[in-house]
Amino acid sequence: MREIRELLVNKIKELLDNGTVDRVIGWKAGEFCYDVTPAIFTKDDSFDDFLFNGFCGANQSKYLIEETKAPGRDEPEKGKILVLLKPCDSYSFNQLIKEHRIDREKVYALGVPSKGMLDVNKLRNMGINGILGIEEDGDMVKVKTLYGDKEVARKDLILDRCRCCKGSKHVAYDELLIPEAEEWEKDTTDRFAEVEKLEQMSAEERFDFWRSQLSKCIRCNACRNVCPACSCRTCVFDNANSGVAAKVNADDFEENMFHIIRAWHVAGRCTDCGECSRVCPQNIPLHLLNRKFIKDMNELYGDFQAGDDTETKGPLTAFTKTDAEPSIVYSRGGDK
Amino acid sequence: MQRIGVFVCWCGTNIAATVDVAKVAETLKSEPGVVFATDYQYMCSASGQEIIKNAIKEHNLTGVVICSCSPRMHEATFRKTVQAAGINPYMLEIANIREQCSWIHKDKEEATEKAIILGRAAIAKVHLNAPLTSMESPVVKRALVIGGGIAGIQTALDIADAGFEVDIVEKQPTIGGKMAQLDKTFPTLDCAACILTPKMVDAGSNDKVNLYTYCEVDKVEGFVGNFKVTIKQKPRYVDATKCTGCGECTTKCPSRKNPNEFNMGFDNRGAVYIPFAQAVPKVATIDPDDCIYMKTGKCGLCAKVCTAGAINYEQKEEFITKEYGAIVVATGYNQIKPTEFEEYGYNNYKDVVTSLEFERLMNAAGPTGGHLLRPSNGKEPKKIVFVQCVGSRGQSCRDKSYCSKICCMYTAKHAMLVKDHYPDVDVTVFYIDVRTPGKNFDEFYRRAVEEFGVHYIKGMVGKVEEEDGVLKVQASDLLANAQIHMDADMVVLAAAIEPDKSARPLATMLTASMDTNDFFTEAHAKLRPVESPTAGIFLSGTCQGPKDIPETVSQASACAAKVIGLLAKDHLLCNPCVxxxxxxxxxxxxxxxxxxxxxxxxxxxxxxxxxxxxxxxxxxxxxxxxxxxxxxxxxxxxxxxxxxxxxxxxxxxxxxxxxxx
Structure with missing residues (x-):
């Protein structure tokens, strides 16, 4: 990891120096070493606190909406911004270009490799607490804690979302940091296995499952704020005139509706980046709502991956003569 | 705050029998903003509308809620009413307490409660209504007719007669449709060709009518008055502007083993063919699947014999885009192939034929020159059995649930024609019911029985099997309560008719609705039978439901009248709900x-x-x-x-x- 970070920093400095870009969105540590947040660096900044490790899961695409928008009156025209896209981030990048939210001309996209991002909760579940520092070393992860040093196999810490990863290929970039990155080895899981489990439940069991999950929500809005598909200038939940905002705050059941409405709003545009579940402080498996939609759409309209390119219309906004008839949709799932 | 008036309609007993209308009016009176509420027997009648107008003036109403039938029925009526009393027509809301309430409920208490809730919803909406004003859009003065059978031809000729341009798109190489294949027509027995072909010629030569044969509708954009349609011209591999229709190529073509669709496959045609002698346009078409040159690159005989130089193997499909004010659907029907009805032996025995096949065998221009011969051995049949309702009026998955409507009459016609040409042939018809409503229809059927001695047996055929070249027919006679075993030389199946396969994708393109049988739905079964619920889309002929020729032609003309009514307008009021x-x-x-x-x-x-x-x-x-x-x-x-x-x-x-x- 250390070598790649060095390679990356050199590349960034080169692009800043030769004027290709005038700033870069990178990552730096937050309160804790595993609490990595995106940050903007310019030529004059020190790169000492620039991080690139297994906790740089944050998808940077969404920040480009703000960074590439037309300058306001009296504001100077900014130069290009460098964005560091992991393979999965590049799907969100494409999707936002498709939706005209990112000005592609103002971005230089550098594809960075990923061997799966890490989940600090998995360390905690192993009983490792008081974490002071984490160092990745090949297949192993060395953890410095208040209670001494621990060593864990890296593969045991991989985020669940990365275990059904879309692959090592970037779907959008101007340049690749490592041109021929190899597919990394992982214990793959079936992306839809959990959704299938939910589908097999009775309507009542499924209702109970979601009630118990969604009632944990504290409405911190982290899922919404991190989601690249949830990028409206004004969210319906923040718009008093929409009539939706007041409703979801009315009682705890209505609040559950927040997540369901959100899943509807991103359906067909969600790239399944999994950021919603990663950032949820209450560990609600929010991505399952989106995946259910993806699975249904794949079955009804053929396989579709949002953000695969910047042109193809999503299945819910494209109309073809072979589309499933509504009656077929009604006959699926649920108790009769 | 709006000042809202609520008007609850009884619709005679349609609503009042299931919904306590007085209670609905009384309860809705206490809703916020409601200053007046009443009920009346027929709110849509002149006196009902008067009640609304008076209340608007008397109570200074700013919004109106009418609890009545579906807005599809009377929204336009009531909009005019409130407008006449000085309220913007879009300050009106209709609560549908008939189709969505009284008609579907039995319990009066529950239905009343639901009617109140529906009224409450409409009141809540009116509170947020704002006056709206309509804009105008121009009307393109040209109609498109999809399908060139008798329905499409009649509609097109009538529209052209009123002075409007009209295009016919026909997927076959010629117009004429199913009627061109028929022999005689009931109940007058005039020859189909004699009455159809002059109309085909009219359509072909009328200045106002353009024929797009061997074409399909590819794409439809726009809306009533302003449709933009892309028409796909399939390659004929023959230049239609050069071809004189002399037919030299069709006789010289060495590829001869292609079943002739027009004759229901009883004989063969060349790879280059003209469907029939009276085809309009009379232009040859090459079937690339049959053409030796197109498959192997060797032959080219047709190009050599064509003195007009019309053959063009390189022809590609072309797309033509045109604008229309109205679109008429006249996609017609097909007779089902009764392959699933194995008991009748259609799959196994050549002498078991469908009635449309029988038409060709009887037709003077057919494969046998009008001489009725058994397809198996070319000999004259002595005994013929007709089976009615094959695939119609059934409950199983292979059946159509509807009555195909035309079979009783054409079977009587077939039976009569056989007896007329060959008096010694024994003719038996198995039927469930004989349905002959229509002018001179029952008389026609009775002539078959009484004058021509056709045997009609109430009962169905259970099995047809061949033994030594004879068809053994097992059937039941329901009136005599007896099993019948009968020999026959031919069995003719009155197979069900169904909408053409092209209808469903077309309906999708037109956003026109269809029923479960793929027949197009009319805007109102009784009052708007030739219009689709989609504005600017009209229905002509069997695409809307089974029909015989007289009915098809009257509907086609009715459809033309509606189209002319639309095209005669210079502007249409746009929907302000945009x-x-x-x-x-x-x-x-x-x-x-x-x-x-x-x-x-x-x-x-x-x-x-x-x-x-x-x-x-x-x-x-x-x-x-x-x-x-x-x-x-x-x-x-x-x-x-x-x-x-x-x-x-x-x-x-x-x-x-x-x-x-």
């Missing part, structure tokens, strides 16, 4: 433009002031003349920037809230 985008909420994401079926949404960069910041943004703009108010954009817009006038998100939400209260 979409508009809120520039501060719009993300500029193009999702609405993607789903807009009318292409009404474009984007522009606009300076927007939002939350104290002025910035240039990509904003959706709706062309109100093109928008049809379908609302697809409003539901797909993630931020709620798109909204529909008259059906705003807030209004819908208010209705839902009122229902859930």
């Amino acid at each position: 979409a508009h985008s809120n520039e501060t909420l719009c993300n500029g994401c193009s999702t609405c433009a993607n789903v807009c079926p009318y292409g009404a949404i474009t984007y522009e960069d606009r300076l927007v002031m939002d939350k104290g910041v002025r910035e240039t943004r990509r904003i959706a703009v709706v062309n109100e003349a093109v928008c049809q108010g379908c609302g697809a954009c409003t539901v797909t817009c993630p931020s709620g920037a798109m909204d529909l006038k008259g059906f705003a998100n807030r209004q819908i939400m208010a209705e839902v809230d009122a229902i859930c209260r």
Whole structure:
């Protein structure tokens, strides 16, 4: 990891120096070493606190909406911004270009490799607490804690979302940091296995499952704020005139509706980046709502991956003569 | 605060028998904003409308709720009523307490409660209604007729007669449709060709009628008065402008083993063919699947013999885009192939034929020159059995549930013609019911029985098997309560008719609705039988339901009258319930433009002031003349920037809230 970070920093400095870009969105540590947040660096900044490790899961695409928008009156025209896209981030990048939210001309996209991002909760579940520092070393992860040093196999810490990863290929970039990155080895899981489990439940069991999950929500809005598909200038939940905002705050059941409405709003545009579940402080498996939609759409309209390119219309906004008839949709799932 | 009047209609007993209308009016009176509520026997009648007008004036009403039948029935009526009393017509809401309430419930108490809830929802919506004004859109004075059978031809000729241009799109190489294949027509027994071919010639030579044969509708855009249609011209591999129809190529073509569709496969045609002698246009067509040259690159005989130089193996499909004010669907029917009805032996025995095949065997221009011969051995049949209702009026999955309507009459015709030409042939008809409503129809059937001695047996055939070249027919006679075993030389199956396969994808393109049998749905079964519920789409002939020729022709002319009524207008009032985008909420994401079926949404960069910041943004703009108010954009817009006038998100939400209260 250390070598790649060095390679990356050199590349960034080169692009800043030769004027290709005038700033870069990178990552730096937050309160804790595993609490990595995106940050903007310019030529004059020190790169000492620039991080690139297994906790740089944050998808940077969404920040480009703000960074590439037309300058306001009296504001100077900014130069290009460098964005560091992991393979999965590049799907969100494409999707936002498709939706005209990112000005592609103002971005230089550098594809960075990923061997799966890490989940600090998995360390905690192993009983490792008081974490002071984490160092990745090949297949192993060395953890410095208040209670001494621990060593864990890296593969045991991989985020669940990365275990059904879309692959090592970037779907959008101007340049690749490592041109021929190899597919990394992982214990793959079936992306839809959990959704299938939910589908097999009775309507009542499924209702109970979601009630118990969604009632944990504290409405911190982290899922919404991190989601690249949830990028409206004004969210319906923040718009008093929409009539939706007041409703979801009315009682705890209505609040559950927040997540369901959100899943509807991103359906067909969600790239399944999994950021919603990663950032949820209450560990609600929010991505399952989106995946259910993806699975249904794949079955009804053929396989579709949002953000695969910047042109193809999503299945819910494209109309073809072979589309499933509504009656077929009604006959699926649920108790009769 | 609105001043709302509520008017509850009894609709005679249609509503009043199931809904306590007085209670509905009384209860809704206490809803906020309601200053007047009453009930009346027929609210749509002149005196009912008078009650509404008087109440508007007397109580200074600003909004009106009418609890009655579906808005599809009388919304337009009541809009005129309130407008006459000085209220904007869009300040009216209709609560459908008939189709959605009284007709579908039995319990009066429950139905009354539901009617109150529906009324409450409409009141909640009226509170948020705003006056709307209609714009005008021009009408393109040209009609498109899809299908060139007798229905399409008649509609086109009538429209042309009124002075409007009309195009016929026909997927076959010639117009004429099924009627061209028929021998005689009931109940007068005139020859189909004698009455059809002059009309085909008229259509071909009329200045106002353009024929697009061997063409298909590829794409339909736009809306009533302003449709834009892309027509696909399939390659004929023959230059239609050069071909004289001499037929030299068709006789010289060495590829001879291609079943002749026009003769139901009883004989063969060349790879280059003219469907029949009276075809319009009389132009040859090459079937690339049969053509030796197209398959192997060797032959080219037709090109050599064509003195006009019309053969062009390189022809490609072409697309023609034209604008129309109205579209007529006349896609017609097909007779099912009774392959699933194995008991009748259609799959196994050549002498078991469908009635349309029988038409060709009887036709003077058919494969046998009109001499009725058994397909198996070419000998004259002595005994013929007709089986009615094959695939019609059934309950199993292989059956159509409907009556195909024409079979009773054409079977009587077939039986009569056989007896007329060959008096010594024994003819038996097995039937469930004989249905002969229609002018001179029953007389026609009785002639078959009484004058020509056709045996009619009430009962169905259970099995047909061949033994030594004789068809053994097992059947039941329901009146005699007996099993019948009978020999026959031919069995003729009156197989069901079904809409043409091209109808469903076409309906999707036209956003016209269909029933479960794929027949097009009319706007009103009784009062608007030739219009589709989709504005500007009209229905002619069997695409709407089984019909015989007299009925098809009258419907075709009725359809033409409706089209002429539309094309005679210079402008149409646009629906003012159109979409508009809120520039501060719009993300500029193009999702609405993607789903807009009318292409009404474009984007522009606009300076927007939002939350104290002025910035240039990509904003959706709706062309109100093109928008049809379908609302697809409003539901797909993630931020709620798109909204529909008259059906705003807030209004819908208010209705839902009122229902859930």
